[in-house]
Amino acid sequence: MRAEIIAVGSELLTPARVDTNSLWLTAKLNEIGVEVSQKSILSDDRDLLAAAVAGALSRAPLVLITGGLGPTEDDVTREAVAQAMHRRLLFDEAICAGIEAIFARRGRKMAEINRRQAFLVEGAAALDNPNGTAPGQWIDYPGGIVLLLPGPPQELKPMFEELCLPRLKERLPKAAIRTRFFRVAGMGESDVDALIAPIYKEYRNPVTTILAAAGDVQVHLRAQCQTEEEAEALVEELGAKIRERLGDRIYSLNGDPLENVVGNLLRERGATLAVAESCTAGLLGGRITEAAGASEYFLGGFQVYGKGMKARLLGLDEKLVEEAGVVSEAAAKAMADSARDRTGATYAISITGEAGPESSSPGIEPGTVWIGVAGPEGCEARMFKFPTGRARVRAFAVQTALNLLRLALK
C-alpha cells in the first residue's frame, strides 16, 4: 500500500526548519508494510493546499496531513481538506466542550478563535488529543483514508501510535517487508551498477536502490510479500547473487559503516591501530573514533601537516623526504612504519597527498594521494588519484585508507 504525507506550515519552507514528523511517520508506516511514495511541504495557503490534497487523493489510498489544525487564521488544513473532498465542515458541540474543559483545567477561559478547532470534515471521526487542544480527524472515503494530524510531535506521535496504527493494521492487506543493506568500498557507483544491474533487473520484487557517497556505495534491497517467509526468501535469493558478484568489495552485509567493520576486525584479532596523517590532518582518526568503544583498538597517531613535521614528529629522514617528496611511496611507507613503531600498535595507516585546491608539490596533481599500511607482515603503499575538490579528496582518502586496512586484515 502507498501513502503520501503532506506537511503544512509556512515555517517549514524556511531555511532553518526540517519536517521531522514525516521521518517518524515513514518509519511507523514502513513497519506495517506501507510505502511513502511522495512527501510535500506546503505553506498555509488554503487553495494551494486543497489542490495538493486533491492530487494526493488521486494517487494514494492513504493520505496523511500534518499541521495546520491550530486555532488561528493561518490554520487552513480543515478548510482545505473539506474543499478538496467536496465536503462540508460541521461544528461539533462535544469537541468544543472538550476544548473549553482543557482551558478551564488551566484556569483560563477558551478564546473565541479556538472554536475553529471544533469543526470536523463531514464524515470524519475525531481523534482524541490528550496533549493539545486540536483533535485529529480520521476520514474514510471510497478511495481510501485521509488522516489529519496535529503538527507538534508530542501531540502527533501518541495520536498516531495509539489511535491510527491499530486501525490501519486492521485495514491493510497483510504485507510483510524484508530488507538487505550492503555497503561497497573501492568502486564507483556506476561500476557497482554495471556489475549487478544484470542481476537485480531480473527482479521487480525485491526493489533495488543504489546510493553513493565519497568512496562508499550502498545497495539496498527491499522485498514486500504476503508473508515474512516469502519476503525473506526473496531478499536472501537476490542478496546471495549480489554478494557472490561483488565478493569482498562488500565490506558490510548489515549496513554498518566502514569504521565499525574495521574496528570489529581489529577487536577480533586483538590488534591495535595507529595513524600518521598529512593531508587529512586528523580526519582518519576522527572517523575511526566515531565508533563508540574505539579505545579498545585505536591508540592514536600523528598529524604531520606543516613543513618539517614529518621529520620532527615521526623522525623521517629529511633527505629522503627531499628526494622522494612528501607525496611519495617512500614517504607513505616511512610514515606508517614510524607511527607503528612509535605507538607500539599492531597496524598503522599513513596518508600523504595533495588535497588541493592548489598543489604545493611540483609535478603532483591535486587528488593524488599515497596511502600506506604497516603491519606485522611488512609495509605497503598504494597511490590513488581521487576526484578533485579539497573536501572530496580528503573524504575519499579516509574511506580508501580504511578499506585498505580492511583488506589487509582479511
Next chain:
Amino acid sequence: MRAEIIAVGSELLTPARVDTNSLWLTAKLNEIGVEVSQKSILSDDRDLLAAAVAGALSRAPLVLITGGLGPTEDDVTREAVAQAMHRRLLFDEAICAGIEAIFARRGRKMAEINRRQAFLVEGAAALDNPNGTAPGQWIDYPGGIVLLLPGPPQELKPMFEELCLPRLKERLPKAAIRTRFFRVAGMGESDVDALIAPIYKEYRNPVTTILAAAGDVQVHLRAQCQTEEEAEALVEELGAKIRERLGDRIYSLNGDPLENVVGNLLRERGATLAVAESCTAGLLGGRITEAAGASEYFLGGFQVYGKGMKARLLGLDEKLVEEAGVVSEAAAKAMADSARDRTGATYAISITGEAGPESSSPGIEPGTVWIGVAGPEGCEARMFKFPTGRARVRAFAVQTALNLLRLALK
C-alpha cells in the same frame, strides 16, 4: 517571485534521510528575494515525477529539481522533465566527451551507462559540473525557468552558486536586497535570541533569521527595498545594534566559518598552531585544515586516544595522569604545553574529555571536556559540560576549542 523545489530519490522517502539540499537552496533563494512556496520529495518513478513537475510548472515561475541525474536506470529526472514539458531528450557529444575525459583522468574507462548523463532536455543549456559527472541543466520556457541540479551537495552547491544565482539575479524584477550574516560562538540559540529579540522585533524589514548548529549560532538579516541604498541603510542600522549587543561573542561579520577566522588571526600574527587531541582524535586538526592554505599556520599534532598514549607520545608524567585523571585541568595543560613544545608552534590547543556514550573515567560524566590553550603568555585550561551524544560532544569540543583560541588571539 515564487519557486518550488522538487527533490528526487527513493532514498529521500525512507525514515533516515532528510532532504538538506532544499534548506540550503531556500536560504540562497531567500537572499535574492525568491520565496519557496512548495517543496516535494518524490521517488525515482518517471510518471509520478513528470506529473509533479507539470504541476509545479503550472504554479511557480521557477522550479528547481534536485537529484536523479546519475547514470543508472533509477535516474529518471531527465526523462520526466522532458515528458512534463513535452520536449525531446537530445544526446550531446561534447558533454559525453567531457564525461569520458573525467574518467580518463582517473585512469578509468567510462562505463556505457554514463552516456545517459549526456542527454539534455531540448532547449536546455548545460551547467558545467566540475565536481561530478552529471551536468546540470537550465531550461527556459515561456512560463519561467526550470533548473535540474545534481543531488550530491558538493556538486549542487557550487553549481547553483556560480552558474545559477548570477543568472537568476539578472532575470528577477529589480528589488534591492542587502544581507548581513553574523556568526556567534560560545552561546546557545535561545540565549542569543533572548539577547537580540527585543532589538530585531522592532523591524519587519530587515527580516531576521537565527539558525544553530553545535556551538555555532548564525544570525541572518535581510532587507528588501526599492533601492540598494535604502536596503543597505536598513541592514546596517539593525546590524550595528545587534553587533553592539553581542560584542565579541560574534566571531564572524561576513559568514566566514570559525576555522577561517582563527586561521586569519594566526596568519596576521605570523603565528603557528599545533593540537593534542584525546576524545576528538583528530577532528580539530581536520577542521582547521578545511581552510585551504592552512599549511601557512597549522603544523600538526598528536592524537593521544588510547591508554598510555598521553605519556608515550607527549611525555606526560604517568603519575600526574593517574592522580589527576586523563580528563582534568592538569592533563589538558600538560597536553597543550607538550604539543607546543614538541612541534615548536606559537600556540597549541588540547582537548581531553568524555564523549560517551559511556564514561571510562570514574566520576566524570559524558559531555565533560577540558580544553587547554598554550601560548607565549602561558597555558590555561577550562572545563565544559556539553549536551550529550557522542558526535555532539565532539563537535561542540572542536568548535569551543577554536573559539577559545580566537579569544586568546584577540
